Amino acid sequence: MTKRVDRRKFLAGGASIATAGLAGCALTGSGSSDTIKLGILEDQSGNFALVGSPKHKASLLAIEEINNNGGINGQQIEYFDPDPQSNNQRYLELTRRMINQRNVDALWAGYSSATRETIREPAIDPNDQLYFYTTQYEGGVCDKNVFAVGPTARQQLGIVLPYLVEEYGSDIYTIAADYNFGQLSADWVKVLADENDANVIGEEFIPLSNSEFSSTISRIQDADPDFVMSMLVGSNHTSFYKQKASAGLDIPIGTSTAMAQGYEHLRLDPPAMSNIYAGVNYMEEVPTNRNTKEGGFVDRYYEKFPDAPYLNEEAENNYFSIYMYKRAVEQAGTTDQEEVKAALESGITYPAPEAPDGEEIKLVPETHHVNHHMWVMRADEEHNVEAVDDRVIDETFLKDTVGCDLTSKDEETQYTPQDYYEEAG
Amino acid sequence: MAIGLDLLVQFFPNFASIVLAATGLAIIFGIMGVINLAHGEFIMVGAFSTSLAYNGGIPFLPIDALPGLSRLIGAMLFAALVTALFGLLVERTIISGAVPNWISERTLGRPVVTPLYDRLLDSMVATWGLSLIMVQTFRNVFGNSLSGVPIPFGELSYGNSSIGLYQVLLAGVAAFVLIALYLVFVRTDYGMRARATIQNESMAQSLGVNTERTYMATFALGSGLAGLTGALYTPLLSIEPGLGSVFLVDAFVAVVVGGSSVVVGTLLSGGLLGIVDTLFSNVYGTFAGRIALLIVAIVLIRFIPQGLSSLVERLRERRLEVD
Numbered sequence: 201m202t203k204r205v206d207r208r209k210f211l212a213g214g215a216s217i218a219t220a221g222l223a224g225c226a227l228t229g230s231g232s233s234d235t236i237k238l239g240i241l242e243d244q245s246g247n248f249a250l251v252g253s254p255k256h257k258a259s260l261l262a263i264e265e266i267n268n269n270g271g272i273n274g275q276q277i278e279y280f281d282p283d284p285q286s287n288n289q290r291y292l293e294l295t296r297r298m299i300n301q302r303n304v305d306a307l308w309a310g311y312s313s314a315t316r317e318t319i320r321e322p323a324i325d326p327n328d329q330l331y332f333y334t335t336q337y338e339g340g341v342c343d344k345n346v347f348a349v350g351p352t353a354r355q356q357l358g359i360v361l362p363y364l365v366e367e368y369g370s371d372i373y374t375i376a377a378d379y380n381f382g383q384l385s386a387d388w389v390k391v392l393a394d395e396n397d398a399n400v401i402g403e404e405f406i407p408l409s410n411s412e413f414s415s416t417i418s419r420i421q422d423a424d425p426d427f428v429m430s431m432l433v434g435s436n437h438t439s440f441y442k443q444k445a446s447a448g449l450d451i452p453i454g455t456s457t458a459m460a461q462g463y464e465h466l467r468l469d470p471p472a473m474s475n476i477y478a479g480v481n482y483m484e485e486v487p488t489n490r491n492t493k494e495g496g497f498v499d500r501y502y503e504k505f506p507d508a509p510y511l512n513e514e515a516e517n518n519y520f521s522i523y524m525y526k527r528a529v530e531q532a533g534t535t536d537q538e539e540v541k542a543a544l545e546s547g548i549t550y551p552a553p554e555a556p557d558g559e560e561i562k563l564v565p566e567t568h569h570v571n572h573h574m575w576v577m578r579a580d581e582e583h584n585v586e587a588v589d590d591r592v593i594d595e596t597f598l599k600d601t602v603g604c605d606l607t608s609k610d611e612e613t614q615y616t617p618q619d620y621y622e623e624a625g
Numbered sequence: 626m627a628i629g630l631d632l633l634v635q636f637f638p639n640f641a642s643i644v645l646a647a648t649g650l651a652i653i654f655g656i657m658g659v660i661n662l663a664h665g666e667f668i669m670v671g672a673f674s675t676s677l678a679y680n681g682g683i684p685f686l687p688i689d690a691l692p693g694l695s696r697l698i699g700a701m702l703f704a705a706l707v708t709a710l711f712g713l714l715v716e717r718t719i720i721s722g723a724v725p726n727w728i729s730e731r732t733l734g735r736p737v738v739t740p741l742y743d744r745l746l747d748s749m750v751a752t753w754g755l756s757l758i759m760v761q762t763f764r765n766v767f768g769n770s771l772s773g774v775p776i777p778f779g780e781l782s783y784g785n786s787s788i789g790l791y792q793v794l795l796a797g798v799a800a801f802v803l804i805a806l807y808l809v810f811v812r813t814d815y816g817m818r819a820r821a822t823i824q825n826e827s828m829a830q831s832l833g834v835n836t837e838r839t840y841m842a843t844f845a846l847g848s849g850l851a852g853l854t855g856a857l858y859t860p861l862l863s864i865e866p867g868l869g870s871v872f873l874v875d876a877f878v879a880v881v882v883g884g885s886s887v888v889v890g891t892l893l894s895g896g897l898l899g900i901v902d903t904l905f906s907n908v909y910g911t912f913a914g915r916i917a918l919l920i921v922a923i924v925l926i927r928f929i930p931q932g933l934s935s936l937v938e939r940l941r942e943r944r945l946e947v948d
Contacts, residue, residue, distance in 0.1 A: 250769035415906035421786045438863035446789030448780035469775045
């Protein structure tokens with residue numbers, strides 16, 4: 201009798217091994233219901249791999265830390281991280297798979313605004329899926345299901361533009377990538393210039409496929425501004441910084457896109473990024489104890505990923521938002537998405553690496569955005585990066601100007617500055 | 626006056642980028658009837674080789690130990706050579722199918738691949754697939770970006786503007802490449818065989834020209850020129866696997882506008898498109914420059930579908946008739 205039981209056990213074991221073998225990577229998907237399931241869709245290949253893979257890695261770091269410390273309410277986190285390959289069509293397919301087949305409790309997905317919009321209306325909103333979008337972006341998304349926890353253009357430009365006006369003068373020349381993000385960011389430059397008694401004396405939008413900047417450089421020299429605001433995007437546009445250095449264009453440049461995401465100060469030879477000021481909530485060099493002290497965020501990241509090239513702005517956003525999600529689930533006592541959203545709307549805070557000791561960044565209940573601790577980071581001729589200014593900047597566009605209040609009204613809209621400011625548009 | 630000077634100086638880098646992007650593509654298209662959609666990726670191979678050689682990433686080849694400018698020039702020549710050899714490999718395996726056919730004749734007893742010569746659409750599909758494979762393979766092997774190469778020489782100041790001297794000098798290199806190609810085609814045995822092969826392949830064969838070897842050499846030459854372009858632009862660009870796509874559009878527009886004659890066509894289209902791009906980019910901005918360039922290309926294709934070089938040929942024929 202005992203023998204038969206043993207044989208049955210053996211058969212059962214063999215069968216489950218065989219199923220596991222057949223199922224392949226689906227093994228993780230058939231996980232038990234007592235785990236918390238997170239979907240992490242970040243680009244590990246394709247055009248956005250350079251900036252997307254740090255997000256992917258930092259997400260895994262947060263999940264590992266949480267699991268090693270007992271999980272969330274005693275439940276371990278199980279994650280699904282197929283590679284969307286920088287392809288929006290694939291993003292849509294994978295998002296649907298995450299929601300319908302994996303039944304994820306929360307989803308982190310996408311680098312660009314184009315990706316967010318590809319999945320938001322067709323997949324996120326119809327399923328009321330709890331979704332974290334963590335890239336710094338143009339701002340304005342007021343959506344019950346979306347927690348856009350990266351800094352907005354108004355926050356990023358709002359720390360660096362006033363600083364440069366104060367330091368260098370009031371004539372601004374804007375160069376921006378010629379698509380949704382660049383156009384809206386340029387509008388924000390105009391709004392902020394107006395608020396700071398400065399003027400935009402020239403503006404140029406550069407197609408994403410362009411990598412030849414001699415005429416742009418010559419036009420900037422003709423206009424002779426006090427500083428340039430650059431919202432250039434992507435590797436083609438990175439050539440601008442090399443070419444302006446070789447042309448001897450030595451002008452301060454403020455930016456919301458360079459250095460913090462694609463670490464141009466490490467990839468390009470000095471002095472390409474000399475005198476460039478980035479307005480960011482985070483980059484690897486941000487000098488807080490939580491970030492750079494021994495055993496801090498940077499140390500933990502490189503201990504898990506010794507070959508990683510950089511820890512970028514969006515990586516920190518993925519990291520702290522997974523911890524914010526943990527706090528919300530613990531508070532709600534359940535992973536039920538509506539109850540977790542309600543908990544996230546209760547004023548969740550977290551001691552993120554971007555904030556100095558004793559300070560926690562706050563998720564604003566009404567707008568699902570974060571009041572970030574913002575930094576102005578300057579690169580010198582040797583590409584050493586130092587902080588020259590920092591303070592908390594609230595998200596004000598949705599909160600005050602638009603009056604978005606998701607705690608009382610269920611909305612799924614994106615607002616743009618043109619609707620509210622004369623200078624924009 | 627200042628504007629005129631500005632336009633003149635700005636013309637040089639635009640002319641250089643169009644001509645250098647187009648020559649390799651033009652040679653392969655003009656002589657072999659193969660549209661190489663992986664042209665941008667061949668340029669990328671050149672850029673990656675330059676960056677690796679310059680920064681000491683090539684074992685047993687201490688190019689990074691060379692002094693001063695010779696380090697950069699050594700890395701660039703190495704890159705052109707590597708890309709030419711890579712092109713040779715692609716020609717033998719994918720374009721001509723010689724290697725797979727050699728194997729299949731010994732195992733299956735019959736060839737499996739028909740050469741892609743003069744099969745425009747088929748060659749586009751095959752080389753497009755190749756380009757996708759190359760981009761992701763390079764990403765997997767070398768990562769998302771490579772360390773770059775500093776831009777040599779200083780700046781050239783004129784009026785209250787300035788430009789990198791290197792970008793202006795590239796126009797000289799582009800002109801040199803065109804002259805060298807002209808000499809290769811009219812003064813060398815290879816050039817004569819190549820021209821004979823274009824005019825009438827079967828007649829050339831019956832006169833003893835080994836057209837297959839001509840095709841092989843042509844593809845290697847075109848690839849080597851793509852590699853040289855990648856090498857020359859390495860200092861100006863950020864080095865990542867997708868960089869070839871920037872060149873592909875310019876190259877195609879230039880080849881279509883220029884027509885089948887490699888040297889004359891590329892020179893004329895580089896000159897014309899360079900002027901249009903410079904004028905509109907400078908006065909109305911980069912975006913307007915791109916639009917103007919494409920509009921000119923569309924108009925020219927509508928009215929001179931054979932390309933600018935066909936105009937020159939028609940003129941020459943008319944003069945011969947008069948004589």
